[in-house]
Amino acid sequence: MDTTIEIFGHKLASGLMNASGVHCMTLEELDQLADSQAGAFITKTATLAPRQGNEEPRYFDTPLGSINSMGLPNLGIDYYLDYQIDRQRRFPEELHFLSVAGMNYAENLAILKKVQASEYTGMTEFNLSCPNLPGKPQIAYDFELTEQLLTEVFGFFTKPLGVKLPPYFDLAHFDDMATILNKFPLAYVNSINSIGNGLYIDVEQEEVVIRPKGGFGGIGGEYVKPTALANVRAFAQRLKPEIKIIGTGGILTGKDVFEYFLCGASLVQIGTQLHQEGPKAFERINQELLAIMNAKGYQTIEEFRGKLKEK
Numbered sequence: 001m002d003t004t005i006e007i008f009g010h011k012l013a014s015g016l017m018n019a020s021g022v023h024c025m026t027l028e029e030l031d032q033l034a035d036s037q038a039g040a041f042i043t044k045t046a047t048l049a050p051r052q053g054n055e056e057p058r059y060f061d062t063p064l065g066s067i068n069s070m071g072l073p074n075l076g077i078d079y080y081l082d083y084q085i086d087r088q089r090r091f092p093e094e095l096h097f098l099s100v101a102g103m104n105y106a107e108n109l110a111i112l113k114k115v116q117a118s119e120y121t122g123m124t125e126f127n128l129s130c131p132n133l134p135g136k137p138q139i140a141y142d143f144e145l146t147e148q149l150l151t152e153v154f155g156f157f158t159k160p161l162g163v164k165l166p167p168y169f170d171l172a173h174f175d176d177m178a179t180i181l182n183k184f185p186l187a188y189v190n191s192i193n194s195i196g197n198g199l200y201i202d203v204e205q206e207e208v209v210i211r212p213k214g215g216f217g218g219i220g221g222e223y224v225k226p227t228a229l230a231n232v233r234a235f236a237q238r239l240k241p242e243i244k245i246i247g248t249g250g251i252l253t254g255k256d257v258f259e260y261f262l263c264g265a266s267l268v269q270i271g272t273q274l275h276q277e278g279p280k281a282f283e284r285i286n287q288e289l290l291a292i293m294n295a296k297g298y299q300t301i302e303e304f305r306g307k308l309k310e311k
């Protein structure tokens with residue numbers, strides 16, 4: 001019995017990764033992920049130029065999760081591209097992930113052209129769902145814009161590309177977005193980014209807990225798991241089988257991971273819990289998953305992946 005996963009031509013020791021944004025800003029953090037029990041890891045979403053991000057405080061741990069309005073602080077695409085190209089040379093057996101997003105339409109194209117022109121051959125995650133950029137709506141809530149952008153991107157981008165999506169809340173939206181995504185040779189979709197623009201209140205102080213945008217921020221952790229599972233399940237039922245699904249949102253335990261695999265995820269990403277517990281979370285969670293598989297008599301993840309039963 002084991003938790004290995006074969007995906008994108010690589011064999012991973014587990015299906016667990018960090019969610020972009022958590023523990024992946026600096027070389028030191030990335031090296032710690034590389035040394036952890038994560039099956040793969042992804043870099044912080046990068047823009048063309050380095051960014052400071054929003055004013056602090058911009059991240060707050062709540063009793064059931066987190067709220068953040070980081071505002072895309074990152075060290076710039078060259079930093080993360082160089083890091084992953086170096087790892088690719090030293091560890092060709094690993095599966096590498098780079099996360100990117102532009103601050104506007106032209107920058108989205110420019111950053112992907114840069115990745116295309118580089119010697120990087122790993123996965124690129126195109127973040128269409130940052131909820132925390134003042135004045136900039138999340139791209140993937142604009143269906144026409146998403147289709148136009150992906151059409152232009154696939155005119156030149158030939159490396160494996162995934163998209164990070166925001167949560168959807170209506171079955172008609174799953175239908176419409178899946179119809180668009182199925183037109184493209186996507187490697188995967190990652191559902192979900194944080195639930196955008198929630199509000200957490202400190203009752204004692206009668207005030208919000210983060211400074212940017214009047215306290216509005218992306219919600220992660222336990223609050224979001226049912227929404228995230230529904231997004232994974234809905235896309236698994238609608239996307240062509242070549243498009244794999246990465247499930248993200250509210251994973252605290254091996255049981256949560258088991259639920260994501262039942263819904264059809266091929267990999268899962270952990271954000272809030274990794275922030276709270278550090279990279280040792282991967283080993284604990286994977287051990288918990290193994291214990292569940294053992295109790296249920298499953299030898300491999302493939303035996304139950306996508307097999308959620310209806311009543």
Ligand code: ERO
Nearest residue numbers: 045070071072130132194218
């Ligand atoms: O504010 C951020 O840097 C951020 N926070 C999220 O919850 N999701 C994101 O995608 C993101 C920036 C890309």
